[in-house]
Amino acid sequence: MEKYNLTAHELIEQISKKEASAQEVADSLKKRILDVDPKVKAYVRIDQPHQTAIQENNAPTAVLKGIPVSIKDNICTDGLNTECCSKILAGFKPPYDATVIKKLKAAGATIFGLKTNMDEFAFGSSTENSYFGPTHNPWDLECVPGGSSGGCAAAVAADEAILALGSDTGGSIRQPAAFCGVVGLKPTYGRVSRYGLIAFASSLDQIGPLAKDTRDAALLMNVIAGFDPLDSTSVNIEVPDYTKALVNDVKGLRIAVPKEYFVEGIDPEIKGTIEEAINKLKSLGAECKDVSLPNTQYAVPVYYIIATAEASSNLARFDAVQYGYRTADRVKNLIEMYNRTRGEGFGEEAKRRVILGTFALSHGYYDAYYLRALKVRTLIKEDFDRVFKDFDCILTPTSPTAAFKIGEKVKDPLKMYLSDIYTISVNLAGIPAISLPCGLTKKGLPVGLQILAKPFAEEMLFRMAHTYEQNTEWHKLKPKL
Amino acid sequence: MSIINKETVQYVAYLARIELKEKELDVLSGQLKDILDFIDKLKEIDITNIAPTSHILPINNILREDVPKSSLPVEKALANSPEQEGNFFVVPKVIE
Numbered sequence: 001m002e003k004y005n006l007t008a009h010e011l012i013e014q015i016s017k018k019e020a021s022a023q024e025v026a027d028s029l030k031k032r033i034l035d036v037d038p039k040v041k042a043y044v045r046i047d048q049p050h051q052t053a054i055q056e057n058n059a060p061t062a063v064l065k066g067i068p069v070s071i072k073d074n075i076c077t078d079g080l081n082t083e084c085c086s087k088i089l090a091g092f093k094p095p096y097d098a099t100v101i102k103k104l105k106a107a108g109a110t111i112f113g114l115k116t117n118m119d120e121f122a123f124g125s126s127t128e129n130s131y132f133g134p135t136h137n138p139w140d141l142e143c144v145p146g147g148s149s150g151g152c153a154a155a156v157a158a159d160e161a162i163l164a165l166g167s168d169t170g171g172s173i174r175q176p177a178a179f180c181g182v183v184g185l186k187p188t189y190g191r192v193s194r195y196g197l198i199a200f201a202s203s204l205d206q207i208g209p210l211a212k213d214t215r216d217a218a219l220l221m222n223v224i225a226g227f228d229p230l231d232s233t234s235v236n237i238e239v240p241d242y243t244k245a246l247v248n249d250v251k252g253l254r255i256a257v258p259k260e261y262f263v264e265g266i267d268p269e270i271k272g273t274i275e276e277a278i279n280k281l282k283s284l285g286a287e288c289k290d291v292s293l294p295n296t297q298y299a300v301p302v303y304y305i306i307a308t309a310e311a312s313s314n315l316a317r318f319d320a321v322q323y324g325y326r327t328a329d330r331v332k333n334l335i336e337m338y339n340r341t342r343g344e345g346f347g348e349e350a351k352r353r354v355i356l357g358t359f360a361l362s363h364g365y366y367d368a369y370y371l372r373a374l375k376v377r378t379l380i381k382e383d384f385d386r387v388f389k390d391f392d393c394i395l396t397p398t399s400p401t402a403a404f405k406i407g408e409k410v411k412d413p414l415k416m417y418l419s420d421i422y423t424i425s426v427n428l429a430g431i432p433a434i435s436l437p438c439g440l441t442k443k444g445l446p447v448g449l450q451i452l453a454k455p456f457a458e459e460m461l462f463r464m465a466h467t468y469e470q471n472t473e474w475h476k477l478k479p480k481l
Numbered sequence: 482m483s484i485i486n487k488e489t490v491q492y493v494a495y496l497a498r499i500e501l502k503e504k505e506l507d508v509l510s511g512q513l514k515d516i517l518d519f520i521d522k523l524k525e526i527d528i529t530n531i532a533p534t535s536h537i538l539p540i541n542n543i544l545r546e547d548v549p550k551s552s553l554p555v556e557k558a559l560a561n562s563p564e565q566e567g568n569f570f571v572v573p574k575v576i577e
Contacts, residue, residue, distance in 0.1 A: 095557040190538050203536050232543035233536075301520040312497060319498075321570050323561035334575050335498070343500030351499055355490065356513060358497040365484075372523055374533030379526070381534055414515050430537030455537075 003028035004159045005478075008067050008216040011162065015066045022054040022066025025162070026110060029068055033113070033160050036481045039141055042155035043113050044073060044132045050080065050114040052105070062108030064223060069104055070161035072149055073115040074122060075207065076196035077101050080111070084198050085130040086120045088345030089324045098196020099231065100165060100207050100224045107223045109163075116164060117151030121315065122172055122200045123349045124148050125419045128410045131347060136406070137179060138479040139445055143403040146176030152210045153180035158481055163220050164210040169200050170303055171398075171423025173208045174435035178398035178448020181437040181477060183217045183465070184210045188455045189430035190235035193228030201310035202233075204303075204427040213475050214436065214465045218242035221458065237456055245459035246466040251285030253464065256391040260296035261422055266400045273439035273447045274397045277468065281395070284471060286464075291391070293383040298376050299425040300417055305360045305373035306428070312357030315350070318342065352413060381429040388454045393464055396422050398435040398448030426452055434461040437474040446477075485514050 003011065003025045014020035030049045037046045057065055071077060074084045076094035078101070083089040101111060119129035127135045127150025135150045137143040138158040145154040149166030153176035156164050166173040168186035177184025185208045192207045199205060209220035222243065227236040257278060262271055282288050320326035320341040327340040346354065360369040387394060400421060409416040426433045431452055438449035449468070453460040469475050490510045494501050501509065555568050564571040 092561055095553055095560065229545060233538060233540070235538065235540070295526075298523060298526065301523050304516065305520060305523075316498075320563055321572055322558075324563070326563035331573050333577070334573050337573050338498040339495070339500040342498050343502075346499065348505075351494075351501070351505070352509060352512060354497050354499060355493050355509065356516060359485070359489070359493045359513070362493060362496060369520070371533060372528060374535055375528040375531040376523055376526055378531050378534040379528075381537065413512055414519055417516075 002032070004032040007212045008064070008162050008219055011067060012064070022110065025066060026051050026054065026068055026112065029112065029160065029162065036158055037160055039136060039481065040138055040154050040158050040160065041133065041135050042116055042151045042158065042160055044085065044117055044151070045081070045114040048114050052111040054110055055105070055108055057108040061106065063219065064104065065108035066110065068110045068112035068162050069220070070113040070116050070152060070155050070164040071101070071111060072152055072164070072166045073118050074167060074198045075100065075165060076198065077111055077115070081114060082198070084121045085118050085132055086345065086347065086350065087131045087325055088318045088342070092323050094196070096196065099193035099228045101196065103223050113155070113161065116149070116155055116161070119148035119150070120347045120350050121198070121311070122148040122167060122169055123311070123353050125171070125175060125416055126410065127151060127176070128406065129347055129349045134406055137403045138481055139181065140403065140443070142405055143445065144179065144406050146179035146403060148172040149210065150176045153177050153182055153184065156180070156182045156210050156212060157479060159478070163216055165207055165224070166210050167197055167205055167207050168427065169204045169307060170427050171420045173210060174398050174423050174433060174448065174450060175420060177210055177435045179403040179446065181446030181474070181479070182210055182212060183214055183434065183436045183475065184208065185217050185221065185434045185458070185461065186426060186432060187221065187225065187458060188432040190233050191432070191456065191458070192224050193226070193231040193234045195228055195230040199314040201307040202314065203310060204307060214462055214469055215243065215246055217434070218246060218462050240459060242458060242462055245462040247463055248467050248470040250281055250464055250467045253286045253393070254391045255281060255286050255288045256291040256387050256394045257288055258291050258293045258296065258394060258396060260293055261396040265418070265421065266397065267402070269441050270397050270401060270447055274449060277438040277449045278395055280471065281464070281468060284467060291387050293387065293425070295376065295379045295383050296425060299380055299428060300421055302373045302376045302380065302428060303424045304356070304417055305369050306377065308353045308357030309360045309370050310357070312354045312361065315354050318345065349413070377428050380425055384429045384431060392453070393460055394452040396450045396452070398422060398450040402441045402443070402445035402447060422450060431455055432458045432461055434465050436465045436469065437477070438468070438472070439474060440477070485517055486510065
């Protein structure tokens with residue numbers, strides 16, 4: 001068995017017993033990338049598989065000693081290209097590390113790979129909107145890996161990464177995790193510091209782990225979670241040891257199954273697979289009941305107002321003055337420089353979203369669109385509050401379909417937006433959710449089971465997911481490359 | 482009847498400081514119309530007496546102690562800029 005085949009917890013054990021060294025692990029992974037990434041294209045620059053120095057860190061806090069972690073292109077790494085897969089950030093080398101990167105380094109991890117591919121500024125559900133070109137799904141190279149953290153998910157699935165850090169604004173960790181058959185967690189809003197995450201929608205964004213199994217996701221959460229004075233929306237609540245939640249027991253836990261997630265638009269094959277997963281958890285002693293989240297149908301329209309409004313404001317910083325691309329044309333004045341640079345530097349989807357968001361915030365439309373969306377967001381959040389009074393978690397499909405073909409939806413933005421229909425409400429309500437593999441379609445594409453819990457109840461997600469994993473084999477399946 | 486047409490998109494793009502080519506303007510106008518028609522679904526909900534949620538956490542006005550700390554050195558702060566001179570960012574003429 002090659003080192004790259006192993007999980008982080010297996011490698012940690014080998015490294016501690018001196019059966020493997022950090023250098024061997026990094027070399028093995030590098031070999032794997034050079035071997036399969038020309039097909040998968042999970043990384044932006046495979047010609048330079050970069051890694052930070054392997055540290056001789058023997059402190060007891062070095063819980064990820066020698067473990068390579070791959071990073072999405074929108075999380076700042078000191079001195080290493082961080083470009084959000086956009087032309088407008090071409091060549092940007094941040095002068096500092098994001099808080100999560102600092103924490104990884106302190107835990108002895110190696111920052112690995114330059115860097116994982118994504119939809120430009122995380123705008124998308126397929127990783128087709130990358131300035132560097134699309135990533136391919138390791139299970140079927142003609143399919144998308146999902147998005148926007150498609151590079152992370154494909155890298156983990158193809159054994160080109162041991163662990164990866166992505167970001168999730170409307171499903172960008174969970175949907176690609178589902179499409180690529182890996183585990184992906186979106187933590188509670190405020191659980192992980194956003195300092196150094198290049199902002200898309202500040203009230204929705206969270207950084208989270210993508211991993212080969214739930215134990216690895218829990219290990220990574222142990223390192224990245226926690227209060228950060230540099231992020232005023234991070235919350236000062238003690239971080240538990242998430243690995244303690246990995247018990248094989250769901251007896252008596254109350255699971256809600258929302259009927260709105262199983263209606264029109266869902267692929268019958270996905271529906272059947274999720275129902276089987278629910279039956280499995282029932283057979284293990286969980287209690288399941290149908291519930292209603294009546295405002296689910298409004299989540300996508302609410303999201304595309306709030307997220308684009310926040311994005312239009314966040315992306316105003318790309319002004320060709322302090323960093324990034326500047327038009328090569330001779331311009332008359334500052335305004336022309338802004339207009340030309342942004343016209344040339346932003347991709348199609350970025351333009352669409354910034355313009356939509358600017359419209360929603362503009363004079364005369366603010367009340368009709370933005371304020372209305374914020375009010376409906378309240379209703380969506382209240383739906384969850386109501387259900388969580390009586391239930392420990394909610395089970396849904398992660399996505400209404402398995403991975404779709406490259407090119408299938410990219411010309412129809414609305415169709416693409418609807419592929420996030422089951423993941424978006426979670427971000428609007430700020431709650432945590434995990435996606436884990438629960439089956440394969442007839443065509444051999446992975447299906448993701450999504451589990452949702454109350455704010456700061458990540459332990460419940462880990463317990464439920466781990467129990468499912470202990471009693472099934474889906475997470476052990478690997479794509480043939 | 483949608484409220485968005487080519488002129489509106491052109492104007493909003495200017496507010497957003499994005500120059501669009503004629504063809505982009507055509508495509509975008511059509512797409513934004515479809516998206517806004519879809520978003521109009523929100524008009525069917527009664528939102529009387531519903532408070533807006535701009536943020537899900539019950540926190541506001543987070544302040545820190547006013548303690549001086551070191552900041553980025555000038556060279557590092559300037560290193561990524563497309564054009565710089567001395568300790569300054571260089572931009573095209575601002576005043577006519």
